[in-house]
Amino acid sequence: MPLSLTTLDCGLLVEGIDSFSLPMTLDCGQCFTFSPLPVSDCIEHLCQTWRGTAGGQALTISQRTDGALFFHDTTAQQFDAFWRSYFDLDTDYAQIKAVLAQDATLQKAITYAPGIRILRQRGWEALCCFIISQNNNIKRIHGIVERLCQTFGEDLGNGCFSFPSPQRLAACSLEDLAVLRSGFRAKYLLDAAQKVSSGEVNLSAIPSMPLEQAKQELMKIYGVGPKVADCALLYGFYRLECCPMDVWMKRVFAVLYPQGLPDCARDYIGIAQQYLFHYARTCPQAFEEVGA
DNA sequence: AGCCAGGGTCTGC
DNA sequence: GCAGACCATGGC
Numbered sequence: 235m236p237l238s239l240t241t242l243d244c245g246l247l248v249e250g251i252d253s254f255s256l257p258m259t260l261d262c263g264q265c266f267t268f269s270p271l272p273v274s275d276c277i278e279h280l281c282q283t284w285r286g287t288a289g290g291q292a293l294t295i296s297q298r299t300d301g302a303l304f305f306h307d308t309t310a311q312q313f314d315a316f317w318r319s320y321f322d323l324d325t326d327y328a329q330i331k332a333v334l335a336q337d338a339t340l341q342k343a344i345t346y347a348p349g350i351r352i353l354r355q356r357g358w359e360a361l362c363c364f365i366i367s368q369n370n371n372i373k374r375i376h377g378i379v380e381r382l383c384q385t386f387g388e389d390l391g392n393g394c395f396s397f398p399s400p401q402r403l404a405a406c407s408l409e410d411l412a413v414l415r416s417g418f419r420a421k422y423l424l425d426a427a428q429k430v431s432s433g434e435v436n437l438s439a440i441p442s443m444p445l446e447q448a449k450q451e452l453m454k455i456y457g458v459g460p461k462v463a464d465c466a467l468l469y470g471f472y473r474l475e476c477c478p479m480d481v482w483m484k485r486v487f488a489v490l491y492p493q494g495l496p497d498c499a500r501d502y503i504g505i506a507q508q509y510l511f512h513y514a515r516t517c518p519q520a521f522e523e524v525g526a
Numbered sequence: 527a528g529c530c531a532g533g534g535t536c537t538g539c
Numbered sequence: 540g541c542a543g544a545c546c547a548t549g550g551c
């Protein structure tokens with residue numbers, strides 16, 4: 235189904251979108267740079283307005299109850315040049331979900347949150363966010379990332395700040411990073427910034443690397459192990475063959491998939507992982523009626 | 527109040 | 540190779 239773009243004086247209306255929900259996609263643990271606006275700040279006929287940044291651009295975006303998206307103060311050119319790809323709106327999720335839903339448990343996870351899509355985030359931004367994520371909770375990760383952008387990013391207006399570049403962070407000392415209150419992760423962030431800005435870790439070469447090599451490249455960074463590398467590759471480089479194993483996914487495998495993921499997930503392991511992660515973490519019934 | 531969180535490193539067997 | 544202590548901080 236082709237997207238229909240309508241330019242209005244205050245932004246861009248995008249209709250014909252299937253399988254996409256702002257809260258499900260922005261609040262399912264893959265992205266930490268968007269926040270919902272207080273309901274009082276939302277235009278009445280629009281619901282669920284979110285604001286945040288990606289790739290150095292700020293965005294305020296709303297979703298109507300019929301699913302249509304409204305990109306505030308955005309031109310069709312800006313949409314086509316960036317946000318269309320960022321939200322992965324040209325991928326046929328109905329088809330992907332149909333394949334995954336051949337498995338009964340995945341079927342439940344998809345029904346629970348059918349509007350999840352894997353975002354195409356920048357590699358550096360995803361890498362930093364998931365360095366911060368280790369042994370941490372999603373709420374606090376969001377707060378630390380927010381302070382990181384406010385303190386070291388560029389002011390984009392509307393209360394939005396860009397994600398700081400590797401060079402900007404590499405110029406910092408450990409003491410400079412204390413304002414983040416990121417604990418033991420600060421030294422990991424610094425090492426990532428230094429190795430990426432010096433080229434010792436070459437992020438621009440990652441897309442053309444085989445998965446294992448790409449993973450080893452990222453794991454050259456102090457504080458980046460298998461799980462953080464998988465997250466950076468899945469969310470920051472769109473490597474759908476990655477399946478980050480956090481405590482929730484370990485529970486999912488132990489309880490629901492002792493034999494591993496079903497064959498129908500073969501081509502979309504990372505996407506299947508995202509449905510299952512969100513389902514396990516937020517649906518109280520996720521681990522009930524096993525084998526029923 | 528105390529356990530837990532989208533882990534990784536370092537040490538000691 | 541592998542278990543266990545340790546790491547900072549705050550959410551619930």
